[in-house]
Amino acid sequence: MSRTRIKICGLTRPEDVRAAVNAGADAVGFVFYPPSPRNLSVKRAAELAAQLPPFVSAVGLFVNPVPTFINEVLSAVPLQLLQFHGEETNAECDRYRMPWIKAARMRPGVDLLEFALSYPGASGILLDAFVDGYGGGGKTFDWSLIPAGLDRPIILSGGLAPENVQEAVRCVRPWAVDVSSGVEAAKGIKDADKIAAFVAGVRDADG
Numbered sequence: 001m002s003r004t005r006i007k008i009c010g011l012t013r014p015e016d017v018r019a020a021v022n023a024g025a026d027a028v029g030f031v032f033y034p035p036s037p038r039n040l041s042v043k044r045a046a047e048l049a050a051q052l053p054p055f056v057s058a059v060g061l062f063v064n065p066v067p068t069f070i071n072e073v074l075s076a077v078p079l080q081l082l083q084f085h086g087e088e089t090n091a092e093c094d095r096y097r098m099p100w101i102k103a104a105r106m107r108p109g110v111d112l113l114e115f116a117l118s119y120p121g122a123s124g125i126l127l128d129a130f131v132d133g134y135g136g137g138g139k140t141f142d143w144s145l146i147p148a149g150l151d152r153p154i155i156l157s158g159g160l161a162p163e164n165v166q167e168a169v170r171c172v173r174p175w176a177v178d179v180s181s182g183v184e185a186a187k188g189i190k191d192a193d194k195i196a197a198f199v200a201g202v203r204d205a206d207g
């Protein structure tokens, strides 16, 4: 069984990037959404991304961005993956000619199979809780809503934490897990011990 990949999202400080890398994260997420308390300036994100060693991916997170903004970010920040959390269409996500994933905001009645078919260019689908402000809400959703047979890697997100990630991985067996609030001391301020405990929980579930 392949190991579950791990993304730690919403990093804003160098020490938190170090904590995520040292704990064994496969990717770190940088938020480019001004209403978020985790929002980063392009300059700050470039400084944080410059800290990453080889084979730890930088993911840029956007909500209904204008192309000029994404191009400004990409000119300064070496992102390996784009993550879209708004009402973007497949064509709008696909225009940057680089890998991207699309967030689905989960609640009863969401047809995930149809959702995935409407984003043929997505490398994966991030399943998140339906919260105000598009994401980063620290809320779980009903994992039983996830249908079998999704034709794309699943990134499980939404309210994960050291306390529940082992159950989440064993229940869903996602390609990857993503966490923000659950490893924080405060919004945008990560807790190194919680990050380490989260990664350990994933590794325990992987066996």
Ligand SMILES: O=C(O)c1ccccc1NCC(=O)[C@H](O)[C@H](O)COP(=O)(O)O
Binding pocket: 009, 010, 029, 031, 033, 036, 037, 038, 061, 063, 085, 128, 133, 134, 135, 136, 137, 138, 139, 157, 158, 159, 160, 178, 179, 180, 181, 182
């Ligand atoms: O993190 C944010 O502040 C955020 C703001 C707006 C859109 C998306 C946002 N985060 C997206 C992520 O990938 C989060 O890691 C994901 O929503 C899970 O967050 P949490 O439930 O806090 O673990």
